[in-house]
Each structure stands twice: as C-alpha cells, then as structure tokens.
Amino acid sequence: MTSDGAKPGAASVDTSVNVGGIQLRNPVLTASGTFGYGTEFAAFMDLRKIGGFVAKSLTLEPRSGNMPARIVETPSGMMNAIGIENVGVEAFIHEKLPQIPEEVPVVASVFGTDPEMYAETCRRLSDVPQIKGLEINASCPHVKSGGIEFGQNPKVLAELVRVTRKATSIPLLIKLSPNVTSVAEMAKVCEAEGADGISLINTVQALEVNIETRRPVLRNVLGGLSGPAIRPIALRMVWQAAQAVKIPICGIGGIATGEDAVKFLLCGATAVQVGTANYVNPKAAQEVAEGLVAYAQAQGVSALRDLIGALELPESG
Amino acid sequence: MVASSEAALAGSPTRSDAEVVFNRDEGADNWRMRLRVPGWPRQTAPGQFAMLTPGGLTKLSSDPLLPRPMAVYRVFTEAGGAEVEFLYKVVGRGTTLLSQAEAGEVVGVVGPLGQGFSLPPSKGKAVLVAGGTGVASVYELAALACEKSEVWLLMGARSAADLGNLEDFEALPLNLEIATEDGSRGHRGLVTELMGAAGLDGEEKLTLYACGPTPMMRAVAKLAAERGQRCFVSLENPMACGFGVCLGCAAPRSDGGFSLVCRDGPVFDACEIDWENL
Numbered sequence: 001m002t003s004d005g006a007k008p009g010a011a012s013v014d015t016s017v018n019v020g021g022i023q024l025r026n027p028v029l030t031a032s033g034t035f036g037y038g039t040e041f042a043a044f045m046d047l048r049k050i051g052g053f054v055a056k057s058l059t060l061e062p063r064s065g066n067m068p069a070r071i072v073e074t075p076s077g078m079m080n081a082i083g084i085e086n087v088g089v090e091a092f093i094h095e096k097l098p099q100i101p102e103e104v105p106v107v108a109s110v111f112g113t114d115p116e117m118y119a120e121t122c123r124r125l126s127d128v129p130q131i132k133g134l135e136i137n138a139s140c141p142h143v144k145s146g147g148i149e150f151g152q153n154p155k156v157l158a159e160l161v162r163v164t165r166k167a168t169s170i171p172l173l174i175k176l177s178p179n180v181t182s183v184a185e186m187a188k189v190c191e192a193e194g195a196d197g198i199s200l201i202n203t204v205q206a207l208e209v210n211i212e213t214r215r216p217v218l219r220n221v222l223g224g225l226s227g228p229a230i231r232p233i234a235l236r237m238v239w240q241a242a243q244a245v246k247i248p249i250c251g252i253g254g255i256a257t258g259e260d261a262v263k264f265l266l267c268g269a270t271a272v273q274v275g276t277a278n279y280v281n282p283k284a285a286q287e288v289a290e291g292l293v294a295y296a297q298a299q300g301v302s303a304l305r306d307l308i309g310a311l312e313l314p315e316s317g
Numbered sequence: 318m319v320a321s322s323e324a325a326l327a328g329s330p331t332r333s334d335a336e337v338v339f340n341r342d343e344g345a346d347n348w349r350m351r352l353r354v355p356g357w358p359r360q361t362a363p364g365q366f367a368m369l370t371p372g373g374l375t376k377l378s379s380d381p382l383l384p385r386p387m388a389v390y391r392v393f394t395e396a397g398g399a400e401v402e403f404l405y406k407v408v409g410r411g412t413t414l415l416s417q418a419e420a421g422e423v424v425g426v427v428g429p430l431g432q433g434f435s436l437p438p439s440k441g442k443a444v445l446v447a448g449g450t451g452v453a454s455v456y457e458l459a460a461l462a463c464e465k466s467e468v469w470l471l472m473g474a475r476s477a478a479d480l481g482n483l484e485d486f487e488a489l490p491l492n493l494e495i496a497t498e499d500g501s502r503g504h505r506g507l508v509t510e511l512m513g514a515a516g517l518d519g520e521e522k523l524t525l526y527a528c529g530p531t532p533m534m535r536a537v538a539k540l541a542a543e544r545g546q547r548c549f550v551s552l553e554n555p556m557a558c559g560f561g562v563c564l565g566c567a568a569p570r571s572d573g574g575f576s577l578v579c580r581d582g583p584v585f586d587a588c589e590i591d592w593e594n595l
Contacts (some may be wrong), residue, residue, distance in 0.1 A: 036562040043560075044332045044427070064574045067594065071557055071565030076380040078557055082564045085575070228379040256377060279558035280384055281374045282332055282427060 013296040014303035015289070017051070019248045019271045020196025021171035022133040024051035024105060027304055028261065028289040031252050031275035032057050032109035032135060032175070033082070034226075035285075037096035044282035050289055052105030054199075054273060055092065057137045059111050060121050062088035072208050072217045077227030077254070078276060079206050081220035084111050084140070089121050093128055105132040107173070111140055115160050119167035126168040133171035136164055139179075139202045139224075151177035151202070154189050161193035173250065175199040176241070178230075183237045184244035191245040199250035199273065200241060201234045227276040228254040235267050242268025242309060256284060258291015265292075265307040330430055330560070331356035331398075334373040334423040338400060340416065346407040347481035348416050349390075354426050357399035361392045363436075363457035364528075364551055364584045367401070367428025368559040371414035374425035383557050385411045386579070388454040388528075389429055391485070401426075404453035404481065430559045431583050434458045434549055437466045437524040446537050448473040448508055448529025454551045454583075455528055456485060463491045470494070473508025473529065477501040509536045524549070527587070531595060538587035548587035552595075554578040569594040 015026035030053040035041065038053050047053065065085025072079050087096065092108070100106060108125045112118040118136060125131050138151035138160060150160045161174055174190040176183060178201035190198050203224025208217040216222075234253020242249055251269030255261055256277035264272045277284035296304055335352035343349055368384035370377070391402040407416050418424050436458075437443040443462050445455050452472060462468050468491040474480045476499045486493055494511050495503030504511055508529075525548040527537035534550045541548030556566035561580035568576050569591035576582060576589065 034562065040560055040562050043329045065564060065567060067569065068554065068565075068567055070567060071555055071563060073381060073383050073555075073557075076382055078382060080557075080563070080565060085564050085567070227382050256379070276382070276557075277377075279563050280370065280377060280382065281425070282558070282560065283374075 010297045011300075011302065013293050013301065014305070015293060017270050017305055019171070019250060020133070020173060022052070022105065022107065024271060026051045026289045026292070027265065027271040028285055028292065029054055029107065029250065029271055029273045030278060030285050031273035032137065034275040034278045037087075037092060038104070038106070039096060039099045041278075041282055045286045047101060047104045049286045051271060052107060052132065053285075054107040054109050054135055055096075056086050057084050057109040057111040058086055058089045058092050058121060058125070059084060060089060060117055062086065062091065067219045069218055070220075072223070074206070074208060074225065075229060077225050077229030079208055079218060079223035079225050080203070081218045081223040083220070089124050093124070097128065097130055100130065102130060104130075106130050107133045107135050109135045109137050109175070110164070111137045113140060115163040118160060119163045122164050122167040126170050131170070133173060133196070134164070134168055135173040135175050135199055136160065137175050137202070139175070139177045149177055149179070151186065152180055154185055157186060158189045158193050161190050161195050165194040171196045173197045173199050175202055177202050178233060178237055179205045184240050187241040187245045191247050195247060197248040197250065197270075198241060198245070199252055201230070201237050201253050204230050204233060226254070228256065230254050231260065235263055238264055238269050239267040239311070255288060256280075258288050258293075258295050261288050261292050262295050262307060265304065266309070266311040268309040268311070270305070270308055329358060330428050331358070332374065332427045333425075334375060335401075335426045337418050337420050337422050337424060339420055340418055342416070343482045345478040345481070347479070348405050348407060349402065349482070350405070350415070350418070350424075351400055351402045352424055352426060353398065354401050355398040357392070357394075357401060357426075358429065359394055361389055361399075361429045361457070362433025363461055364433035364454055365389050365429035365431050366454075366559070366583060367403075367426050367430060369403070369415060370425030371411070371418055372425070373423035381411050381414070383411075384425065384427065384559065385415065386553070386556055386559055388551070390453045390456050392457070404450065406450045427559060431579055432581065434526060434551075434584050437462055438522070439465045441522050441524060442467045442469075442520060443524045443526065444469045444471065444512065446471045446473075446508055446512065446525070446527045446529070446533065448533040449479070451527075451529030451551070452481075452486075455526060458526060459486065459489055459491060463489055468492065471496070471508050471511045473497070473533070475499065507533070509533060509540070512537070512540060520546070523547075527551070534587075535592045535595075538590070538592060541587055549584055550587045550590065551583045552578045552585060552590075553583065
C-alpha cells in the first residue's frame, strides 16, 4: 500500500472534494470533540493523510467542563457529557494552531450560549489563514430561549445561522442535532439562511442508569450517545437531509472504516467525519481515507465524488 | 507535578498490534499477560499505562467498543520494541476478552501513556501502599526505588488468594508487609492500618505512594497531609482514549478546575486532588 492506500499498479483515484468552499484532498475529516486540537495525534498518524480536522468546540472564554463522571461505555457505543471544556478561542489561535502543519486544513467548531457569543467567536477565527471553515455547534441550550437547544427549533436555528453568517465570509457549516422530528426541515433552514454546508449528526441524547446506586451514571444525568450504535440513525438522517437541500453534507456517526464512509457518500454526504473511532484507534481517520481508496479501486470508481448520492433505491410500487 | 524530564525519558508512545507471548491465570481471576510490542520506546517511566484492545487495532470489534487502560507492570526492552507485562483482574467483558487472547494472537496497544512516579530522594525512605490490582502499578517503582532508598511495600487484598503471585516482589530488597481483610495472610484488616507499624509516623523525609481503591488512596493522602509527608497517588478514572482527547477522565483539582488522569496523571501529588469531589 502506498501512502494513500493505493495498491501498486492500481488505477489512481481522484479523492478531492469541495465542501461548501472548503477544498479537501480527501473526504475524511475528524469530528469535533474527538480529535482535541490535532496536536494529540501527531505521535500516531500523519495529519496530512486526512482531508483535515474539525477542532474541539471553542467558546469566547475558556471553559472547564462538567464534574465527573463524564463518560460511560454502552453497547457498541459510549455516552459523554464533557461540557464543552476548551481552552478558549484566543489560546486556540495563538497556542494550538501554530503546532499544526500549515498544509493541514482546519475547521474550527464554534459554541456559545447566545447568538452574539457565537458571532464574536466566528469573527475572531475568520481572519486566521489556516482556518478554512467554521462549524457551528448548534446543540447548546439557548439561554435566552429558555434553554431549548438552538438546533431543536427552526426559528431559533434560523436566527443563529443568520447571525453567524453575517459574522463571517469564510465557509460556514452548521452541525445539526439528531434530537429533532424533521432533520430535513432543519437542513432547509440552514440553506435558506446562507449556510455553505451542514454536518450531521451530533450525538443522540441518552441516559444510562446504575441500578446499585439507583442514580444516573453521568453526573450531568443526560449525555450524548456516539459510536457504531448510532450509525444507522446517522445514515438515515444524512439521506433525508440530502433529499431536502443542495448544499453539501458532512456525514457523521459511528464511522470507523472505509466501508462505513462509503455508505455515507452513497446516502448523499460529500465528506465524512470520523469521531469516536479516534479514541479506540488513533490512526482510524487515516485508515478510513485509505479504505475509501481501496473500495474505489476494487469497484473501478475513478473519483470518490462519483459515489456521492449514488444510492440505488428499489423501484416504487 | 512530575518532573518533565521523566516525560521526555518516557519517549513517544507506540500504536501497534502486539503479539501475545503468554497469558495465564494465576488464580482468583488474577491474570498475567506478556505482549511483544513493536515500537515500544526504550524508556518507560514507572507508573505509566497502556490502552489495550483485545483482537488488535486493525480488526476492531464494536462491542465492547473502548480499549481498556492497564498499568504497565514490567518492561523487558529488546531491539525494535519491548516485551511488556500486565497484571489484570477479570472483572467485565473487556477483561474477559483479554483473558481469552492466546499466545500468538494479537492485542492492540497504545502506550506507554501518562506521567509516571517521581522516585524518592536518594538515601530517602519510601512507603508504597498498594491495594488490589493497584500492585501492578508499583512494581517498577519499587524495583527502582529500592536501589537507592529504603522501601516498605504495604500490600492489601480481600484474602490471600486475591494477592496473586508475589514472587517478583519477594525478590526485591524491600520490607514487604501484607494485610488481608479476612486475615488469611498477614495483618487482618485494611492495608492502611499497617502504615503506623513501620515506625515512620514522624519521618518528614518519607515519601508515600498509593495505588488502589479510591477510599484507600484518600486515607493515605489524608494521613500524609497530617504528617506533612510528600504523597503520590495513581488514579484510575474511566477513560475512552488514554491520550488527552476524550476529556472523560477529568479529576477535580484542589485549586479548582480539572486535571486529566490520562495526560496529567495517572500519578499526581496527592495535595493536587480535590478528594471530596473525586
């Protein structure tokens, strides 16, 4: 295998994709919150072998996160309630980013408790050359709307997209929550308000219980479920969103192999993000990128973008 | 904080599929496994750990999903890697799968990880308190410390059978004392009750080390604070990654905020930990 996973003598595969103006050498990104600030993976993989990475969500000021217990393993997955612990936007720009090789595209994830906090964080990140795009984490409870998640109400989501769109001219992705009745409706809201793309899904809201103590396992009571357990849910929602909008989609949810990534492309994703698998195998994202190429070669596919939305449905009736 | 020179000595961690050299039951669900790990660095700090994945990293199982953090027990460095030994207790699905790995099969390894123990000052005195599977974390520390210091190792378990194989420890030039809750070997009671026996209560130049159940470590830390003695503990919070990314293993600090057990620990100066909220 060569560095891109190509077998010697096998046909070359065009792996490049463009996600709402973010040009990527291959469609494999890493999901926010599962890849730190990129620096933690230097010992295990070559960051230049993946499309790029989405950094841990940033807030205007540093946040220290929730009291433990913060994580628990569940069947084919895990739950977390970390609480957006992060170094803050300024420390990210001045201390973390300079450690990342210049040729690695970075997408900054942005979080806040009111739209203006999101917008200010977006403004600070928009002039940094290595940051090729922003991803809005819309799964935070909106304080002024009575704690409802931005991503769970179309009007609240529309306001957030509108305000952040005004704050930046670089590519803007909106990361959608799966904890909604109609993801298609939320995707349309993002498109109408000028988002360049959407990322989905974030973690699925969940609860685990300790029957000895009769308490929730996580101190936060509720947590977000991730890992292979949510992959079929994520595929379904990516497929539904892809039917509803023309802007590109980053598919996220339990992706651990090239085969998993192929499924998301077929359902309409232009790129994918590897998440929980990074914890188990710190080289997972690179192996997903290699696996995509191996699939394309075995199937005689000359460009990975030819797989986007190529799902063949049974004939109706 | 542990001296940064030790982190540098520890070298870069490896991520590899390791071959099982042997994996055997030593009684009462205590297992000893030796892995031949390609790329393991030449130096491992005592008290570091590794994340282990039964079946290896190239063919991942999705259930159980997460690797298991395991203290490095002993390291035998060789060309291009090392043979690394782990002592573990079979307690759940992950460790059951680990116990089923036979010689010649593979186990995924990411390690060595974390910050290890600082050694006691030369010609100083050290008391190591180890409870249950905590003994696995302190062997390399005990072996290094007793080269230049006088060492007491106080070991606790529910019963004699749970102690496992103590031959490695008995071969070291240290004072080994044992407590079992059922009295089947050594002192009947808790291991912390042995701490007065060494006659070192007022010794300020004593370094205490503790690894084991949280109540045990809390008790040792409290005693150390009362006596004005330096104390290091090795924590065991649940973690998903082991290298500072999932932020799941956060331990509350006495000065507010959190430290990550995987990256800033697992070894901490006991006075840095907020024991009330741990």
